[in-house]
Amino acid sequence: xxxxxxxxxxxxxxxxxxxxxxxxxxxxxxxxxxxxxxxxxxxxxxxxxxxxxxxxxxxxxxxxxxxxxxxxxxxxxxxxxxxxxxxxxxxxxxxxxxxxxxxxxxxxxxxxxxxxxxxxxxxxxxxxxxxxxxxxxxxxxxxxxxxxxxxxxxxxxxxxxxxxxxxxxxxxxxxxxxxxxxxxxxxxxxxxxxxxxxxxxxxxxxxxxxxxxxxxxxxxxxxxxxxxxxxxxxxxxxxxxxxxxxxxxxxxxxxxxxxxxxxxxxxxxxxxxxxxxxxxxxxxxxxxxxxxxxxxxxxxxxxxxxxxxxxxxxxxxxxxxxxxxxxxxxxxxxxxxxxxxxxxxxxxxxxxxxxxxxxxxxxxxxxxxxxxxxxxx
Amino acid sequence: xxxxxxxxxxxxxxxxxxxxxxxxxxxxxxxxxxxxxxxxxxxxxxxxxxxxxxxxxxxxxxxxxxxxxxxxxxxxxxxxxxxxxxxxxxxxxxxxxxxxxxxxxxxxxxxxxxxxxxxxxxxxxxxxxxxxxxxxxxxxxxxxxxxxxxxxxxxxxxxxxxxxxxxxxxxxxxxxxxxxxxxxxxxxxxxxxxxxxxxxxxxxxxxxxxxxxxxxxxxxxxxxxxxxxxxxxxxxxxxxxxxxxxxxxxxxxxxxxxxxxxxxxxxxxxxxxxxxxxxxxxxxxxxxxxxxxxxxxxxxxxxxxxx
Numbered sequence: 001x002x003x004x005x006x007x008x009x010x011x012x013x014x015x016x017x018x019x020x021x022x023x024x025x026x027x028x029x030x031x032x033x034x035x036x037x038x039x040x041x042x043x044x045x046x047x048x049x050x051x052x053x054x055x056x057x058x059x060x061x062x063x064x065x066x067x068x069x070x071x072x073x074x075x076x077x078x079x080x081x082x083x084x085x086x087x088x089x090x091x092x093x094x095x096x097x098x099x100x101x102x103x104x105x106x107x108x109x110x111x112x113x114x115x116x117x118x119x120x121x122x123x124x125x126x127x128x129x130x131x132x133x134x135x136x137x138x139x140x141x142x143x144x145x146x147x148x149x150x151x152x153x154x155x156x157x158x159x160x161x162x163x164x165x166x167x168x169x170x171x172x173x174x175x176x177x178x179x180x181x182x183x184x185x186x187x188x189x190x191x192x193x194x195x196x197x198x199x200x201x202x203x204x205x206x207x208x209x210x211x212x213x214x215x216x217x218x219x220x221x222x223x224x225x226x227x228x229x230x231x232x233x234x235x236x237x238x239x240x241x242x243x244x245x246x247x248x249x250x251x252x253x254x255x256x257x258x259x260x261x262x263x264x265x266x267x268x269x270x271x272x273x274x275x276x277x278x279x280x281x282x283x284x285x286x287x288x289x290x291x292x293x294x295x296x297x298x299x300x301x302x303x304x305x306x307x308x309x310x311x312x313x314x315x316x317x318x319x320x321x322x323x324x325x326x327x328x329x330x331x332x333x334x335x336x337x338x339x340x341x342x343x344x345x346x347x348x349x350x351x352x353x354x355x356x357x358x359x360x361x362x363x364x365x366x367x368x369x370x371x372x373x374x375x376x377x
Numbered sequence: 378x379x380x381x382x383x384x385x386x387x388x389x390x391x392x393x394x395x396x397x398x399x400x401x402x403x404x405x406x407x408x409x410x411x412x413x414x415x416x417x418x419x420x421x422x423x424x425x426x427x428x429x430x431x432x433x434x435x436x437x438x439x440x441x442x443x444x445x446x447x448x449x450x451x452x453x454x455x456x457x458x459x460x461x462x463x464x465x466x467x468x469x470x471x472x473x474x475x476x477x478x479x480x481x482x483x484x485x486x487x488x489x490x491x492x493x494x495x496x497x498x499x500x501x502x503x504x505x506x507x508x509x510x511x512x513x514x515x516x517x518x519x520x521x522x523x524x525x526x527x528x529x530x531x532x533x534x535x536x537x538x539x540x541x542x543x544x545x546x547x548x549x550x551x552x553x554x555x556x557x558x559x560x561x562x563x564x565x566x567x568x569x570x571x572x573x574x575x576x577x578x579x580x581x582x583x584x585x586x587x588x589x590x591x592x593x594x595x596x597x598x599x600x601x602x603x604x605x606x607x608x609x610x611x612x613x614x615x616x617x618x619x620x621x622x623x624x625x626x627x628x629x630x631x632x633x634x635x636x637x638x639x640x641x642x643x644x645x646x647x648x649x650x651x652x653x654x655x656x657x658x659x660x661x662x663x664x665x666x667x668x669x670x671x672x673x674x675x676x677x678x679x680x681x682x683x684x
Contacts, residue, residue, distance in 0.1 A: 060612055063486045063489070065489075081579060105576045143671045144671055144674075146671070147671060147674045148674070149670070149671070149674040151485060152419075152421050152485050152486065153625055153670075154672060155486065155489060155624070156421070156618075156625055157625075157667055157670060157671075158619055159621070160618055160621075160622055160663055160666070160667055161667065163663065164391070164664060164667075166661050167656045167659060170656070171656045171657060183509070187438070194504050231514060263440075282472050282614075282618070286493055289490065291406075293490065323501065323504070323505055326497050326498070326500065326501035326504075327493070327497075327501050327502075328496055328538050329497055330494040330495060330496070330497030330498035330499075331494065331498060332494070333490060333493065333494030333497070334477065334494040334498075334564050335492050335497060337491040337494070338477075338480060338491065339480070339489045342485070
């Protein structure tokens with residue numbers, strides 16, 4: 001393989017990526033009906049957040065228990081745009097104040113709040129989905145990393161921020177839709193997003209974006225930034241003594257994770273047709289970490305598998321054995337932390353070369369991907 | 378605020394202050410347990426709320442037992458339930474440390490995640506054992522009603538009793554930490570683990586006892602909790618974020634810091650909730666705490682021990 005594609009971790013990395021692409025772009029769409037496909041799309045949108053966590057937690061050592069906030073940023077921005085489009089004066093003619101979303105009318109608002117107005121424009125919405133979470137992440141990140149708040153303290157503060165965010169969203173129901181969130185979304189620039197054909201298209205868009213995000217992430221890791229990120233995780237003081245501004249690099253990693261999560265949130269809203277605070281709170285935020293931990297905190301492709309595996313397992317088990325499900329989730333989490341720190345991807349890395357060596361005619365010991373080998377020192 | 382006279386304002390502050398007392402008491406007990414564990418072992422126990430719930434369910438079981446077998450004791454069961462709750466949480470904490478925590482000492486972030494998994498398991502355990510609906514204890518007569526020093530101030534006796542309990546426990550912990558041999562061992566291990574081991578202190582044993590003790594105090598918090606609210610499988614998650622913030626805000630090594638920060642956070646929420654309402658009191662308190670933490674990450678009373 002030529003040097004340009006080196007950042008995909010050599011041949012084995014490229015094969016893993018292509019396998020994932022085949023799975024989500026070909027096998028799933030062929031084998032599943034629209035409902036199941038949308039469910040898969042939902043898991044894929046969680047995968048965006050897990051990939052961001054792999055970058056900032058697995059490679060950067062920054063555990064954030066609040067990625068739900070950024071998922072929410074992306075989701076709510078998209079939801080606001082779609083809601084405004086669905087609340088034209090003709091469609092809302094029966095309201096006391098036509099032209100504003102229904103929940104605002106119920107809460108007796110008489111005009112659109114100022115921060116909703118820009119979301120009439122798709123361009124602004126798309127830019128906001130990328131920039132707002134980045135700005136917020138940068139502010140929080142710089143404030144904390146400059147003070148050298150890290151590790152456990154940082155994780156707890158992100159949890160507190162999630163709590164604050166959720167309470168605000170629920171309490172200010174006139175402005176945000178409250179506990180129900182923003183629902184009843186219908187069209188995107190006139191295109192009905194609830195039709196079967198639209199759902200299939202949205203699924204493909206989500207899958208394609210996911211693969212693009214993985215490629216971007218891998219490329220980032222192979223730049224100097226990536227090396228410094230790993231160095232900061234392992235030996236932060238040495239990086240500082242070498243003259244690098246650790247706070248800025250960490251904040252940047254946190255921003256990237258935030259942007260990825262926001263993209264996931266926006267795609268979730270498009271596919272599911274709603275966004276609510278229940279997707280943002282403490283528990284969903286920790287679930288994102290579980291996806292990354294189970295899939296492999298050092299493997300972006302693994303993180304996607306983690307989201308898919310847990311998502312499907314929950315569907316399969318929670319209905320049949322509702323009592324068992326939480327036990328299993330807790331046990332899986334403990335087991336992964338204690339015994340499988342590199343998750344499923346770690347298992348794969350450990351046993352795949354041996355399996356490959358068993359195949360007749362193949363040279364033993366294909367080069368393992370640099371993702372996990374870097375860490376084992 | 379302008380349509381209250383000064384006298385009414387004072388009364389409101391007093392009443393809200395006392396209403397916040399129960400919250401402050403439970404929060405302080407939880408935070409004490411967590412602060413001891415965190416100060417000693419740098420372990421953040423995400424399952425701490427569930428240990429409180431163990432204490433609460435233990436109190437509930439004890440009260441139903443007394444009500445069935447020894448109804449004449451019903452008025453006094455609470456006094457006896459407290460050591461029972463402590464013991465229940467202590468034993469579970471001991472087992473948990475032995476089975477899970479001791480493998481994770483050098484990995485604080487992983488402990489966070491593993492204890493979250495433990496919390497999930499415990500919550501489901503409660504649900505399977507006691508049902509998903511909340512259970513409550515019957516309060517003895519002497520705890521009901523309120524004390525009215527003036528016409529405008531109404532202090533629930535319940536709240537006063539819990540405050541007394543909390544004060545007793547806090548003083549007990551302070552005495553233990555600063556006047557007993559165990560406390561000496563704990564302080565040594567916190568200050569310099571290797572030297573403590575070198576002079577013959579069984580640091581692992583101290584860790585286990587400390588963790589169990591922290592959980593036991595959470596159990597006492599649970600017993601207190603039953604007097605102010607009904608208990609359900611997810612009751613632990615009500616206080617957990619606040620408890621963490623109290624510990625981090627107060628400064629990890631300091632008892633006084635924990636008391637001060639629990640007081641600030643509890644009363645802040647209580648008083649602001651009255652004037653602003655709509656949960657904004659909680660939001661503002663949390664925001665202020667987070668902001669102060671960003672400016673001063675070591676908390677209010679930072680430990681003077683060099684690490």
